[in-house]
Amino acid sequence: MDPLADIRKWRHLHEMLEQDLKYCKSIKAFIVSGRLVPANDVLATLYSLPDKVVDTVGITSLPFEDSIFxxxxxxxxxxxxxxxxxxxxxxxKREKEEQAKMKEIKASEEDLALKEMIIPTAKEAREQARARTLEKEEKICEISCALAVLASASSVSREREAFLRLVNLEIELYNGMVEKEGTDGEKDALKAYKVAHDESDSTSVEAEGDEVSSALIDKVDAMLQNLETEIDYICAYW
Structure with missing residues (x-):
């Protein structure tokens, strides 16, 4: 082995790789002879090297070291x-804990987003139910008004028919009295007119009026009962 060649190699290693000058001391293990034991010189050289180099070299067992060492x-x-x-x-373990925390945060954010979606949906459902209820109330009011108008129209038509019958009867009696005017039956016709007029006032008119009034009262009662039923339904719904 050429010592000068080894020195050149270590010098080149120092210049190219910018290693510490302590590496150059390892050449002592190869050029010293006679004065020191090579094993001790190698150990001294290893002790002078950085820790990472010593750890790497220390992985392999040296043949001259004792068993205790x-x-x-x-x-x-x-x-x-x-x-x-x-x-x-x-x-x-820290990575797992961080991942678990991230999952919990993500799950809580998803729950919050879901709640934010559910709350407007429930509010919209309540508003829709309230709108449907108001619509039903409007329809009920319209039906009630229609029933009231229908009942009043029906009662007016009956009263009109009764009035027309009375007018027609009055016209017939008056025409009969006029036809017999100036004749022997004038007095009898006038008397018959008065009697018929009194009877119509006391019987026919009262009968027709009672019938119309009772029918109107029945319809009004029925309409009121329907309205009470509808009001109870609305109160129970709310």
């Missing part, structure tokens, strides 16, 4: 690996 070195290496494993487990 080898076991201690292996134990140190195992402790180091154990610490690394513990740190890795802690890191993974």
């Amino acid at each position: 080898e076991r201690r070195r292996k134990l140190d290496f195992l402790h180091m690996q154990e610490e690394l494993m513990k740190e890795e487990n802690k890191r993974r």
Whole structure:
């Protein structure tokens, strides 16, 4: 082995890779002879190197080291690996906890968004139900008004018919009296007219009036009952 060639290699390594000058001390392990034991010189050189280089070199067993030193070195290496494993487990545990927190935050945000969607939907449903109720009330009012108008129209038509019958009867009696005017039956016709007029006032008119009045009262009662039923339904619904 050429010592000068080794020195050149280490110098080139220092210049190209910008390594520490302590690396150059490792050449002592190869050029010293006679004065020191090579094993001790190698150990001294290794101790002068950085920790990461010593750890890497220390993985392999040196043939000249004793068993106690080898076991201690292996134990140190195992402790180091154990610490690394513990740190890795802690890191993974932190990552899992962070992922779980992120999932919880995401789930809470989704729940909040769902609630924000449900609240307007429920409000719209209540408004729609209220609108349908108001529409039903309007329809009920329209039906009630129509029934009232129909009942009043029916009663007016009956009263009109009764009035027309009375007018026609009055016209017939008056025409009969006029025809017999100036004759012997004038007095009898006048008397018959008065009697018929009195009877019509006392019987026919009262009968027709009672019939119309009772029918009108019945219709009004029925209409009021319907209105009460509708009001009870609306109150129960609300």
